[in-house]
Amino acid sequence: MAGRKPKVVGFCCERHGMDAAVLSARSGKEFDASVRLVQVPCTGRVDGMHILKALEDGADCVFVLGCLEKNCYYDTGSIEGRKRVEYVKQMLSEVGVEKERVEMFNSASTNAWMFPEIVSKMVALAKKLGPIGGEKQ
Amino acid sequence: MIVAKRKPLNEIAEMVAPYKRVSVIGCRSCVAICLAGGEKEVKMLVSALKVKNKKEGRDQEFEALVVERQCEKEWVKEVEDKVLGSDITLSMACSLGAQTIGDMYPSHVTFPGLNTGIFGVPEEQGVWSEKCVGCGNCIIHTTGGICPISRCAKSMLNGPCGGSANRKCEVNLDTDCAWSAIYDRLKIQNRLELIEKVTPAKDWSTSHAGGRRTYVREDAKLTPHQKKGKEAIQ
Amino acid sequence: MKAGSNLEKVFESGKFAVTAEIGPPQSANPEPLTHHAKMMKGSADAFNLTDNQTAVVRLSSIASAVIIMREGIEPVIQMTCRDRNRIALQSDLFGAAALGIKNVLCLTGDHQIFGNEKPAKNVFDFDSIVELQVFDQLRREGRQVGGEVVKDPPRTYLGCAENPFATPYEYRVSRLAKKVAAGADFCQTQAIFDMVMFEKFMDEVRSRGLDKKIHILAGVIPMKSAGAARYMKNKVPGMIVPNEIVDRMKNAKDPKEEGIKLCIEQIEHLKTVKGVHGVHIMAVAWEEIVPKIVEMAGLLPRPTFQ
Numbered sequence: 001m002a003g004r005k006p007k008v009v010g011f012c013c014e015r016h017g018m019d020a021a022v023l024s025a026r027s028g029k030e031f032d033a034s035v036r037l038v039q040v041p042c043t044g045r046v047d048g049m050h051i052l053k054a055l056e057d058g059a060d061c062v063f064v065l066g067c068l069e070k071n072c073y074y075d076t077g078s079i080e081g082r083k084r085v086e087y088v089k090q091m092l093s094e095v096g097v098e099k100e101r102v103e104m105f106n107s108a109s110t111n112a113w114m115f116p117e118i119v120s121k122m123v124a125l126a127k128k129l130g131p132i133g134g135e136k137q
Numbered sequence: 138m139i140v141a142k143r144k145p146l147n148e149i150a151e152m153v154a155p156y157k158r159v160s161v162i163g164c165r166s167c168v169a170i171c172l173a174g175g176e177k178e179v180k181m182l183v184s185a186l187k188v189k190n191k192k193e194g195r196d197q198e199f200e201a202l203v204v205e206r207q208c209e210k211e212w213v214k215e216v217e218d219k220v221l222g223s224d225i226t227l228s229m230a231c232s233l234g235a236q237t238i239g240d241m242y243p244s245h246v247t248f249p250g251l252n253t254g255i256f257g258v259p260e261e262q263g264v265w266s267e268k269c270v271g272c273g274n275c276i277i278h279t280t281g282g283i284c285p286i287s288r289c290a291k292s293m294l295n296g297p298c299g300g301s302a303n304r305k306c307e308v309n310l311d312t313d314c315a316w317s318a319i320y321d322r323l324k325i326q327n328r329l330e331l332i333e334k335v336t337p338a339k340d341w342s343t344s345h346a347g348g349r350r351t352y353v354r355e356d357a358k359l360t361p362h363q364k365k366g367k368e369a370i371q
Numbered sequence: 372m373k374a375g376s377n378l379e380k381v382f383e384s385g386k387f388a389v390t391a392e393i394g395p396p397q398s399a400n401p402e403p404l405t406h407h408a409k410m411m412k413g414s415a416d417a418f419n420l421t422d423n424q425t426a427v428v429r430l431s432s433i434a435s436a437v438i439i440m441r442e443g444i445e446p447v448i449q450m451t452c453r454d455r456n457r458i459a460l461q462s463d464l465f466g467a468a469a470l471g472i473k474n475v476l477c478l479t480g481d482h483q484i485f486g487n488e489k490p491a492k493n494v495f496d497f498d499s500i501v502e503l504q505v506f507d508q509l510r511r512e513g514r515q516v517g518g519e520v521v522k523d524p525p526r527t528y529l530g531c532a533e534n535p536f537a538t539p540y541e542y543r544v545s546r547l548a549k550k551v552a553a554g555a556d557f558c559q560t561q562a563i564f565d566m567v568m569f570e571k572f573m574d575e576v577r578s579r580g581l582d583k584k585i586h587i588l589a590g591v592i593p594m595k596s597a598g599a600a601r602y603m604k605n606k607v608p609g610m611i612v613p614n615e616i617v618d619r620m621k622n623a624k625d626p627k628e629e630g631i632k633l634c635i636e637q638i639e640h641l642k643t644v645k646g647v648h649g650v651h652i653m654a655v656a657w658e659e660i661v662p663k664i665v666e667m668a669g670l671l672p673r674p675t676f677q
Contacts, residue, residue: 052181052184052188053184055188091146091181094146095186096193097188132188132192290482291493291495291498293479294500295499295546297538298537300537300608301537302610307608320539321539335501335504335549337504338457338496338497338501338505
């Protein structure tokens with residue numbers, strides 16, 4: 001594993017999700033991983049295709065972070081996001097890839113502690129599962 | 138419209154496994170509307186197959202394509218190079234699309250990526266239900282506008298059978314009993330006398346039972362002269 | 372006389388008729404049929420042989436009929452539209468008549484999803500009402516549905532089934548009327564547990580004069596246990612079992628005895644309902660109880676005719 005950092009992609013909504021990330025960044029927490037955040041207007045805009053594409057292009061794990069379901073800026077956006085994540089999980093299990101590689105989270109923008117927790121969880125998972133198809137990737 | 142459903146991914150993967158270059162072709166008509174084989178579904182399928190291959194270390198090339206209407210030769214023609222440049226084509230259209238490609242390029246192997254199911258209508262977002270089986274002899278003017286051939290599990294002409302409880306079908310308790318619905322509809326239309334009459338044996342020769350059907354509209358057909366003209370333009 | 376069957380003679384004589392059901396075995400062994408025939412002989416006027424009921428593969432109803440006829444009892448064969456198109460239906464009607472089978476009960480048939488061959492392709496060229504109409508035309512005019520004239524048409528007594536407890540309730544009598552119009556001579560009903568609802572059904576039958584046109588056999592099922600009652604109440608679509616019957620079976624010290632008692636009470640009640648011309652006993656997997664029930668219900672001896 002030496003030399004290769006786990007690759008995690010996070011789709012964060014520009015409302016609560018990204019705010020939570022920014023807030024936790026200010027706390028100065030660092031990770032031994034490559035975490036790429038993609039800001040999206042709303043997790044309702046995250047398509048299954050985006051998630052699959054990230055995995056296809058080398059991400060070990062993908063998370064989607066949206067508003068709390070009862071407090072979504074676009075009302076039902078994060079519910080839509082969760083449905084997409086579930087659909088991709090279903091497709092992953094059909095092709096025999098660990099569906100845990102993809103996860104949906106919800107957070108309020110003021111939850112500074114939550115974002116590092118999510119990233120830690122996904123990084124740990126990425127380390128445990130390794131790249132899809134093994135090291136050569 | 139024609140409603141189809143993607144085949145399980147492992148089944149698709151197994152079908153295309155022996156081939157190196159795979160062209161996957163969707164369709165922007167019915168199967169796009171029912172979220173089975175439009176542009177997005179084609180791309181997601183290809184992506185999922187690539188992820189699988191990545192995991193299993195298999196080397197395969199996929200080309201994701203989509204045409205306007207795969208059941209029409211003119212549209213398929215647009216991707217002819219891609220089809221013939223691949224070792225196999227996986228059609229993500231209904232069986233009609235898959236067969237159109239197959240008939241156009243007989244020596245090229247084309248597989249179905251979808252299971253084609255029903256003539257259906259969207260009941261609500263994400264739900265489609267069957268309302269016609271194409272029997273070729275519509276009788277819904279006598280049944281309150283509700284088709285018993287497709288909507289009754291036994292295609293009864295004089296229903297409902299004795300298994301109708303709470304106006305639901307005994308075969309699937311989530312499904313409304315077609316004949317209960319017909320009764321209710323005729324009642325509000327004051328046309329209950331229709332359901333009191335015995336409907337005699339149905340002529341099924343207009344259905345698939347009569348063999349493969351071809352519908353022709355003579356006035357729309359091209360004369361040999363017109364055909365020649367069209368070919369000249371092309 | 373349309374067919375001259377024993378069942379027809381009983382109805383025509385105005386006597387209260389009794390029929391009982393025999394389920395053919397799920398094998399090629401004729402022995403259970405012979406056994407049931409011997410045991411039930413004299414207990415009923417005719418014996419109903421089911422046609423792959425609930426879509427479970429069984430010894431064919433026509434073959435079963437021939438086997439029980441050897442024991443000197445009269446069959447009623449069920450013929451469903453699930454497994455036969457109009458060619459097979461008419462052919463089997465000829466065949467049954469040629470073998471001496473005089474009573475045929477026309478049914479649409481249970482959907483194959485309930486049986487042991489779920490991936491089967493069904494037929495349903497006809498439904499039971501069309502089947503009745505076609506068979507009636509065949510016996511009256513000697514003409515097939517397709518128009519072919521038949522030299523020696525079958526002489527068959529035609530039956531149907533009706534369920535007063537299926538929805539829409541307000542349509543069930545109309546449906547019986549359709550079956551009468553299509554040519555049914557007798558009708559056996561779904562098992563009756565809710566007498567109030569059945570009497571309401573019969574009131575309407577009489578008010579439309581249908582009791583004069585068709586012989587109604589009221590269906591009864593003797594129950595062995597409270598579990599059976601609960602099963603029929605909750606799991607059989609189109610069957611209504613009132614709570615007090617389930618409770619009565621549940622609280623009984625000897626559920627089997629209670630089931631027999633209940634069945635006899637039901638028969639006694641049904642005898643008093645105007646327009647009911649007999650009972651049809653469906654002792655599914657409990658055929659041996661039929662002689663006892665018939666005897667205790669005061670329905671013996673069964674009439675005989677020259």
